[in-house]
Amino acid sequence: MSGWRLPVLTYHAANVAGGDYLGNDHVALAADLAMFARAGWRIVPARWAAEQVACLADRDLRRxxxxTCDDGxxxxxxxxxxxxxxxxxSFAGILAEAAGRFPALTPHLTSFVIADPQARAVMDRDCLHGRDWMREWWAEAGPHIEIGCHSWDHNHPALGTTGLDGMPRGDFFVVDNEARADFQIAQALDYIGARIAPARCALFAYPYGHANAFLREDWLPRRGPELGLLGAFGCQGEPAHAGSDRWELPRFVCGWHWKxxxxxxxxLASCA
Ligand SMILES: [Zn+2]
Structure with missing residues (x-):
């Protein structure tokens, strides 16, 4: 299928600032699913974008x-x-309800999770409410959720100390050499893969959408396939298409690219 364009959308389940669409991604996701169903659109796995770009599939992706969702x-x-x-x-509950009401919608969500238990404990304490909300629930994800990889520790600023090899926190562009990429990506794929086996992560999402040339042009093309990866997602605010980079597939982010x-x-109409 030539000229295809597939919008890939991103939500964050920890965006809960109130009960309105803007500021609550649970409200937004439920409303968006109902809208897709009314319009006769269909949800497909995000991995289909990677497969189509890599010429591993040639599906009809119209409508x-x-x-996807990030941070797990x-x-x-x-x-x-x-x-x-x-x-x-929960997002899983919203998807299950939509599947019941609108079977033709085929709800599916790729959830990009963070591997390191210590980093998750710090984020749970400092960025959430300290109620153990960053557990390893991945193997229980259910029929509508696929697990993807969102790095070892997000190189998150809440971690305080510098990262591997003096790496400053709060940025993923700094993952710019072999050791840092092994630490942040290969190690994370191993850890998450062991917990969701026999499934494995086929997709990676760059923390903060930060994709540097080393990861995109060298490390991921070289190491990604042997690690089981089909592709990687950024947040460039355009639909995936035949000219997209398999190692920096674009996504739109709820609350940023649309409100x-x-x-x-x-x-979506502009993508059609
Ligand atoms: Zn993130």
Whole structure:
């Protein structure tokens, strides 16, 4: 299929600032799924973007959209009470409800999770509410969620200390040599893969969307396939298409590239 364009969307289950679409990705995801169903769109696995770009498949992707979410908090899988806001329906629950109401929608979501247990414990304490919301729920993800890799520790600033080899935190562009890439990506794929076996991660998502030339042009093309990777996602705000880079596939991010169902619809129409 020539001229194909596949929008890949990104949500964050820890975006819970209130009960409105803007600021609550649970509200946004439920509204967006209903909109796709009404419009007769279909959800396809994000890996299809990688397979199509790599010429491993040639599917008809018209009126299709792919869904992803980042950081892998428990809110992807479990309904939880957000302090001051209230009960949040999990992404898995929202997908299951949509599958029941709209079978033709075929809901599917790739959840990009962080491997390092110590880093997750720090993020749970400093960025969430210290309630053990960054557990290894990955093997229980259920029928609508596929697990992808979002690095070893996100090189997250909450970790405080410098990273491997003096690496400054809060940035993924600094993962620019063999040792740092092994630490952040190969080690993470091993760790997550051991927990979701016999499944394995086929996709990687760059923390912060930071994709440097070393990872994109050298390390991932060289090491990615042997590690089981089909592709890697950034956040460039355009649909995936035949000219996309398999190792920096574009995504749109909820709250950044669109802020309402109407804006999302306009964005999808512009991709068609
Ligand atoms: Zn992230």
């Amino acid at each position: 299709c959209v792919a869904l 908090t428990d809110l992807d899988l479990r309904d939880l009470d957000w302090p001051g806001v209230g009960r949040q329906r 309402s169902a109407e804006e999302l619809w306009a964005l």
